[in-house]
Amino acid sequence: MIKLHGMVLSNYYNIVKTALAEKGIPYETVAARPSQDAAYLAISPMGKIPCIQTEAGYLAETHAILDYLEEIKPSPAMLPSDPFARAKVRELVQSIELYVELVARRGLGSLFGQEVPASVKEEIARDLPKGLAAVAKLVKFSPWIAGDQFTYADLFAFWAFSLANLLGKQNAGIDVLAALPGAQAWYDTMAARDSIKQALADQAAARKPKA
Numbered sequence: 001m002i003k004l005h006g007m008v009l010s011n012y013y014n015i016v017k018t019a020l021a022e023k024g025i026p027y028e029t030v031a032a033r034p035s036q037d038a039a040y041l042a043i044s045p046m047g048k049i050p051c052i053q054t055e056a057g058y059l060a061e062t063h064a065i066l067d068y069l070e071e072i073k074p075s076p077a078m079l080p081s082d083p084f085a086r087a088k089v090r091e092l093v094q095s096i097e098l099y100v101e102l103v104a105r106r107g108l109g110s111l112f113g114q115e116v117p118a119s120v121k122e123e124i125a126r127d128l129p130k131g132l133a134a135v136a137k138l139v140k141f142s143p144w145i146a147g148d149q150f151t152y153a154d155l156f157a158f159w160a161f162s163l164a165n166l167l168g169k170q171n172a173g174i175d176v177l178a179a180l181p182g183a184q185a186w187y188d189t190m191a192a193r194d195s196i197k198q199a200l201a202d203q204a205a206a207r208k209p210k211a
């Protein structure tokens with residue numbers, strides 16, 4: 001059975017976790033933090049989470065993992081069968097990651113109560129609107145983010161926007177969902193899916209102070 005290594009507060013971990021749930025692939029979880037220890041680097045070369053353990057070996061990097069899951073269990077399909085539509089999903093996911101999530105992530109320290117340097121906040125205020133304008137050209141929300149098929153882009157975007165919205169507001173006063181017309185209604189629909197509800201409940205449980 002696949003073992004998913006990571007922690008419930010990580011957006012990337014939750015992308016893979018909800019993909020496993022949506023696909024109905026049985027898995028176990030293994031608690032792991034990002035680490036530069038040799039033992040962890042041996043299974044996740046950049047020391048990041050998530051990574052998965054399969055019968056064939058370890059696999060890191062969310063996109064590689066999502067592609068692998070699609071190959072081992074094609075149904076329900078999380079990518080369109082038409083090559084162009086499939087590429088458009090990947091274009092959207094990559095744009096969200098590179099120009100929204102990774103831009104907002106520069107201010108990650110604010111989540112942990114750290115002071116984010118003014119220069120970083122200025123960069124976020126400069127670059128995030130540009131990324132959001134690009135993503136706004138690609139999203140459909142009809143009803144799913146890439147069109148009429150539920151895809152990996154929905155899962156990727158849900159978790160990426162969750163983090164980017166928080167960081168965008170904290171560091172640059174930017175509301176990511178408000179910047180994308182139709183995003184809030186789609187986000188609420190996503191939050192009601194079983195896979196996401198479970199992952200959010202697991203996050204809430206992890207945040208609860210231990211008695």
Ligand SMILES: N[C@@H](CCC(=O)N[C@@H](CS)C(=O)NCC(=O)O)C(=O)O
Pocket residue numbers: 009010011012013034046047048049050060061062063
């Ligand atoms: N490119 C990686 C990114 C994963 C990632 O950034 N994970 C974060 C946790 S949400 C992490 O491990 N951060 C620690 C680090 O960057 O060293 C992927 O697609 O899986």
